[in-house]
Amino acid sequence: MPDSQPNNPLHGVTLATIVEELEAHYGWDGLAERIDINCFKSDPSLKSSLKFLRRTPWARSKVEALYIATFSKPNPWGER
Template sequence: MIELQQNNPLHGLKLETMVTELVDFYDWKILYAALRLECFNTNPTMEACLKFLKKTEWARERVESFYLYRFKRMPKGSAAQFELKPRERGFADGIVPRKPQELTIELIAEMRAKATADYEAMKKNNTRPKYGKDKPRAQDGYAQNKRSGSKRPAPSQDPNNPWGK
């Protein structure tokens, strides 16, 4: 079991340590804006937050996913990986966490507004992304979000480089 978990940044990490790292880096207000959990908003204390997260599995999984993909900035997994709980996911050998993503309340609001607009546009067009023989799947995460005139560098085409750089 330990061999299966050696490439998981959450293995052996206590919930208290994780929340402490997040609060120290982001603060309660940014965590509330990003995760929308009341334990980060209404009179936030470490004890109350931990008590809530230990009792509420969906909230704990949301915090663990945030820790993995925003704070540790691990590469996104396959659809099969996302079927697993965050503590059960693994990463390839040699993948190490990167610097935490800088977040502000304004940036979170922009990301949420873009996601809402994208969802509404999809719902209005009554289209869902379908993948099969007739619709090719994007080769990388940037291909779906690429805008003309974007200043974002083109991702690497190296399949051994999950970071895309």
């Protein structure tokens, strides 16, 4: 069975990479504005954010959705 997941935009992207790229793009303040969770508002760090997001599925889902919305490239043929 092939390991390819062409329809999964997060395939092969670690949670650490997601948080690092979002923080580089928006900054901690920008992340806190978009996703209202304390790990982005109160003394934010990569380590504390990863610890929280790994234990909290609803927050991780929001971060992954923001990553996809921010960095996914539109399909030139209009397909999903």
